[in-house]
Every structure is written in C-alpha cells, then in structure tokens.
Amino acid sequence: MTERPSARAVIALVTDDWTPEEEPAPRPADAVDGPLAWAGYGAARAGAARRTGEDESVLWGTATVGGRRCVLLAFEFGFLGGSLGRAAGDRLVAAYRAAVERRLPLVSLVATGGSRMQEGMVALAQLQRVAAETVRLRAAGVPHVAVLRDPSTGGGWATLGAGADVTLALPGAQVAFAGSRVRPADADPAAYTAEEQFAHGHVDAVVPPEALRPTLSLWLRLLAASAPGTAPVAPAPPPHALGGHGSAPGTGWEAVRRARAGSRARAGAYLDAYFEVRAAVSGDRAGGVDPGVECGFGIHDGRVVAYAAQNGGATRPAGFRTAARLIRLADRLGIPVLTLIDTPGAANDAEAERAGAGPAIAEAFAAIAAARVPVTSLLIGEGGSGGALALAAPGNTWAAPDSYFSVIAPELAAAILKRPPGQVPATADQLRLRPQDLVELGTVRGIVGQPEAPSV
Known part of the structure; x- marks a missing residue:
C-alpha cells in the first residue's frame, strides 16, 4: 500500500508559502483521556503526535497559491486517521472565521475518516459547528475550494468537502460518507471513489497531484476576484455572433x-x-x-x-x-x-x-x-x-x-x-x-x- 503524504507535504505541493497559525493550548480534558475519559485515548494521542510531529489532526494558516493569498487548512491523516474531535473542531472554526474576517478565500485539503469515536457525541457535534461556519462563509461572499485526498469519508466529506463551493479530488481517492469498514459487504467499491463521485455530479473535477497548484491558483483567481456589495456589478456584454449569416432570416x-x-x-x-x-x-x-x-x-x-x-x-x-x-x-x-x-x-x-x-x-x-x-x-x-x-x-x-x-x-x-x-x-x-x-x-x-x- 502506498504511504499517504503528510499534511505538510501536501501543503508544500500546492502552496508557494504557508504560515501556520499559533494554536491555543489543548483543553485540560483532552490532554488526558478526553471528554469521555476513554481509557488509553491520551496515550493514543501522544503516540500519534510522536509519529506525525503534529499535536492534532488539523493544521491551518495563511498561504499563497500561485501568487494568490488564502486561508488554508489541511488534515493530517496520520494523526488518528485525520479524525474530527473537539480540538480539531476548534481549529476548523478558527480557520473559517479567519477567512471571513480577512476576506480571503478558504482552501481545505481534506483527508479524514470521520468523527473521533473516543470523544463520542462531542466529536460528532463538530459537524454542526462546521455547518454553521459554512453558512457564515457563504453569507459573507467568501469562496471555499476543497481538495479531497485519500480518504475523505464520513462527516469530513459531508461538511467540508461537499459543502465547498468548488470541490476537487485527487485520482483514486476514497470519497464517500461510509468509510471502508462500515459499508455493506456486497457494496460496489467503485461507488466510493473520487471518479464515481465526479461521474454522478458530486465533485467538480478529478485533478492529478502535479496539476493541483495551477488548478487551485486558477480557481482562486476566478472566485476571489470580486468583493460582493462593494460596488454595483456591471452586466456581462453579450458575445458577438459567430459564423453563419450576418442578416436575419426572411421567414x-x-x-x-x-x-x-x-x-x-x-x-x-x-x-x-x-x-x-x-x-x-x-x-x-x-x-x-x-x-x-x-x-x-x-x-x-x-x-x-x-x-x-x-x-x-x-x-x-x-x-x-x-x-x-x-x-x-x-x-x-x-x-x-x-x-x-x-x-x-x-x-x-x-x-x-x-x-x-x-x-x-x-x-x-x-x-x-x-x-x-x-x-x-x-x-x-x-x-x-x-x-x-x-x-x-x-x-x-x-x-x-x-x-x-x-x-x-x-x-x-x-x-x-x-x-x-x-x-x-x-x-x-x-x-x-x-x-x-x-x-x-x-x-x-x-x-x-x-x-x-x-x-x-
């Protein structure tokens, strides 16, 4: 099995530069065994931190992509499967709000297995927080482009990925609400791929890694060019007629x-x-x-x-x-x-x-x-x-x-x-x-x- 690239490797692939935001100290309960006091959870987090060099599954900061500024967040799948817990939710909320406050487009590099079971309903409730921030982002006229990496499943797909204005995916990525271990035994595996999601209208494009930076740069140029509400928008002129007849028909x-x-x-x-x-x-x-x-x-x-x-x-x-x-x-x-x-x-x-x-x-x-x-x-x-x-x-x-x-x-x-x-x-x-x-x-x-x- 091919090793998945780290969040920082993907960030380096798509950005000209990236400045991470300083994160607040973990909540006291999270430093031990989390809000459910799940035995061994604190040790699992510590082990994930040693392996990945990260202290959570989500990183975020400001970046430049093809010369265009944005707020960028990325999931570290090596940290407990890129799962969403309370601290990860805090970081997602912070990234969304920074995009609104700074009037910068948001880029999400998604790779997650879903909500973190060791935090129970506290983890699942993070999806509601992300949904609320999505509404605020849209109301402010700030664009959001998501890139679906492997895997993008569960609530991460059903909020960040599917909730973006433009959704791109890497070839061969798992993209589905149901993760690989919870699907019906007789399920068609093709239905859970980026290519199949594209074929059925849920993804805008499947983009190979080498084309990701120029593709993101173009989308940032297209979506972030206007500032809604700052001035009246002039209508687009109609195109000229092409070919055919220069005069109107007789009958x-x-x-x-x-x-x-x-x-x-x-x-x-x-x-x-x-x-x-x-x-x-x-x-x-x-x-x-x-x-x-x-x-x-x-x-x-x-x-x-x-x-x-x-x-x-x-x-x-x-x-x-x-x-x-x-x-x-x-x-x-x-x-x-x-x-x-x-x-x-x-x-x-x-x-x-x-x-x-x-x-x-x-x-x-x-x-x-x-x-x-x-x-x-x-x-x-x-x-x-x-x-x-x-x-x-x-x-x-x-x-x-x-x-x-x-x-x-x-x-x-x-x-x-x-x-x-x-x-x-x-x-x-x-x-x-x-x-x-x-x-x-x-x-x-x-x-x-x-x-x-x-x-x-």
Missing part, C-alpha cells in the same frame, strides 16, 4: 432551419471566443450530470464572468440544477452571469420525468429571478419553449441571427392544430419566432452582430 421556417443547421456555431465555440481562460463546475450535487450543459467561470476582457451554456441537445434535469447551482454561487460572490441558450427543449422522456424535470426547471427560473447580480443571455440557436426560457434573463436576452425562440416547435404546433406536415412552414411564420420578431415583440433586446474585422 420563420428559414429561422428554424438555420438554427438547426449542423454547421452553426455551438456553445463551445462561443465560450472559446469569449473567454481568455475558464474552469468548469460539474454536476448538480443530486446525483446527476448533463453533458449538454456547460457551467463555470471565466475571464472576459479582464474580469470574471460566470457562464451556463446549453449545447444544442434536450436539457436534462441535472443540467437545469447545475445551472441553478452556478447562478446562485455567482450571485453570492458578486460575479455577473452569461447564459447561452440553445436547446430544442427540456428532455421529456420517462427518465427525465422521474429525475424531476419540472422541479429542476423551476429551480433554474427561480435562480435567475432571485439573482442580485446581472444576468445576460444570448440565444445562439434553438429556443425551445420553457426549457430554453428557464435560462433566459428577463429584459436582458439577446439573439444571434441564426436563432429562433418559440413557445413550441412548429412541427408540434402543427400536430396539435391537426395540420398536415406541409403546413409546418406556415405555422412557423404564425408563431413569429424569428429574431426580428422577438425584438418587435419585446422578448429580446436586440440581435447581436458579428465581430468587426480588424482594419488593415
């Missing part, structure tokens, strides 16, 4: 055909053109990932913009929930949002209904309606009914020339009206779904043009 059916053309620019091309650099958040934190929706943060024209982009397919419940999660996070951090709309509509198969299509769409509508930061939307292709409107900003939605927006697809409208297929184009005209129709109706602000060619 409704032409608009539909343009938007459905395989050669039309998709969300990935728009994001590449708009952002200098970007990083993705992944998953809805409810067991789902929709590859048809890209969400994250990027740098545009020197400032941070959050984005949620549909890439042309039917949007699944996980996509709406991930977009809502992204918008709520951007709102807490004072970062403007850009949404790119391109979907024939919400997925309507049985699986989507069982996964909560209706509630997920409602969540996306509510996230935009509640956002205090400005949201800018650009219709880049198909705008199919409520599945498209759920990502549209009221009063600040724009359209590309190769797009349409409709209450229903013209084929479905014709079918409902019992019209023959030959009447579909005429039905498209009646729906007034062209970009210029949408401007006239007041449902979009305007039609974006293509970028001007540089003068020679």
Whole structure:
C-alpha cells in the first residue's frame, strides 16, 4: 500500500508559502483521556503526535497559491486517521472565521475518516459547528475550494468537502460518507471513489497531484476576484455572433432551419471566443450530470464572468440544477452571469420525468429571478419553449441571427392544430419566432452582430 503524504507535504505541493497559525493550548480534558475519559485515548494521542510531529489532526494558516493569498487548512491523516474531535473542531472554526474576517478565500485539503469515536457525541457535534461556519462563509461572499485526498469519508466529506463551493479530488481517492469498514459487504467499491463521485455530479473535477497548484491558483483567481456589495456589478456584454449569416432570416421556417443547421456555431465555440481562460463546475450535487450543459467561470476582457451554456441537445434535469447551482454561487460572490441558450427543449422522456424535470426547471427560473447580480443571455440557436426560457434573463436576452425562440416547435404546433406536415412552414411564420420578431415583440433586446474585422 502506498504511504499517504503528510499534511505538510501536501501543503508544500500546492502552496508557494504557508504560515501556520499559533494554536491555543489543548483543553485540560483532552490532554488526558478526553471528554469521555476513554481509557488509553491520551496515550493514543501522544503516540500519534510522536509519529506525525503534529499535536492534532488539523493544521491551518495563511498561504499563497500561485501568487494568490488564502486561508488554508489541511488534515493530517496520520494523526488518528485525520479524525474530527473537539480540538480539531476548534481549529476548523478558527480557520473559517479567519477567512471571513480577512476576506480571503478558504482552501481545505481534506483527508479524514470521520468523527473521533473516543470523544463520542462531542466529536460528532463538530459537524454542526462546521455547518454553521459554512453558512457564515457563504453569507459573507467568501469562496471555499476543497481538495479531497485519500480518504475523505464520513462527516469530513459531508461538511467540508461537499459543502465547498468548488470541490476537487485527487485520482483514486476514497470519497464517500461510509468509510471502508462500515459499508455493506456486497457494496460496489467503485461507488466510493473520487471518479464515481465526479461521474454522478458530486465533485467538480478529478485533478492529478502535479496539476493541483495551477488548478487551485486558477480557481482562486476566478472566485476571489470580486468583493460582493462593494460596488454595483456591471452586466456581462453579450458575445458577438459567430459564423453563419450576418442578416436575419426572411421567414420563420428559414429561422428554424438555420438554427438547426449542423454547421452553426455551438456553445463551445462561443465560450472559446469569449473567454481568455475558464474552469468548469460539474454536476448538480443530486446525483446527476448533463453533458449538454456547460457551467463555470471565466475571464472576459479582464474580469470574471460566470457562464451556463446549453449545447444544442434536450436539457436534462441535472443540467437545469447545475445551472441553478452556478447562478446562485455567482450571485453570492458578486460575479455577473452569461447564459447561452440553445436547446430544442427540456428532455421529456420517462427518465427525465422521474429525475424531476419540472422541479429542476423551476429551480433554474427561480435562480435567475432571485439573482442580485446581472444576468445576460444570448440565444445562439434553438429556443425551445420553457426549457430554453428557464435560462433566459428577463429584459436582458439577446439573439444571434441564426436563432429562433418559440413557445413550441412548429412541427408540434402543427400536430396539435391537426395540420398536415406541409403546413409546418406556415405555422412557423404564425408563431413569429424569428429574431426580428422577438425584438418587435419585446422578448429580446436586440440581435447581436458579428465581430468587426480588424482594419488593415
């Protein structure tokens, strides 16, 4: 079995420098056998201290990562399995509060087996303390990035790890609420890995150790760029139109055909053109990932913009929930949002209904309606009914020339009206779904043009 790196080794791996905080003296009861007077607990702590050189399972201080300051805490797994007890809880609370007071992002390097049984319910109650500090951190608009090492189980995963704004994990790490010794005998071991947690929407990325420092540096740059409440947030400008036609379509059916053309620019091309650099958040934190929706943060024209982009397919419940999660996070951090709309509509198969299509769409509508930061939307292709409107900003939605927006697809409208297929184009005209129709109706602000060619 490969030896796990110490907390200080991981700190050295990801930071340019680190200054530990001076810790208070242990509580008298902890120096003996703890709050439960558990026989041998004091000796076990002393042995752990000799082996690791640490006096508790949690270390914290201030650090620089890629030139960016943060409060950083790390678990020492060699100290009683990185378990959470009263003293460790004191240190976690101190780290969270320092991040709020100093207006510095928090980085947590997690490696823990859970709560310390030798301290009983006193240990378990530390999770409530961490949850309360998480609420304070969010209310203050201070970002939190967690890195899940091996293992990240029990309450450490269910509070610090899963409660972070962005959650990264090392390859092969155990990531699960249930530790290895308390799982059902017939449990699938893959379900308890970082890779599986990523696949099911609970982790944003699996990052190899050599990429951890630049990845953390980028996230600190993206999430800590704004100071919520200090000044009005300017909206993100809509992107220029890419490729296709420079003029608006002549008929409704032409608009539909343009938007459905395989050669039309998709969300990935728009994001590449708009952002200098970007990083993705992944998953809805409810067991789902929709590859048809890209969400994250990027740098545009020197400032941070959050984005949620549909890439042309039917949007699944996980996509709406991930977009809502992204918008709520951007709102807490004072970062403007850009949404790119391109979907024939919400997925309507049985699986989507069982996964909560209706509630997920409602969540996306509510996230935009509640956002205090400005949201800018650009219709880049198909705008199919409520599945498209759920990502549209009221009063600040724009359209590309190769797009349409409709209450229903013209084929479905014709079918409902019992019209023959030959009447579909005429039905498209009646729906007034062209970009210029949408401007006239007041449902979009305007039609974006293509970028001007540089003068020679």
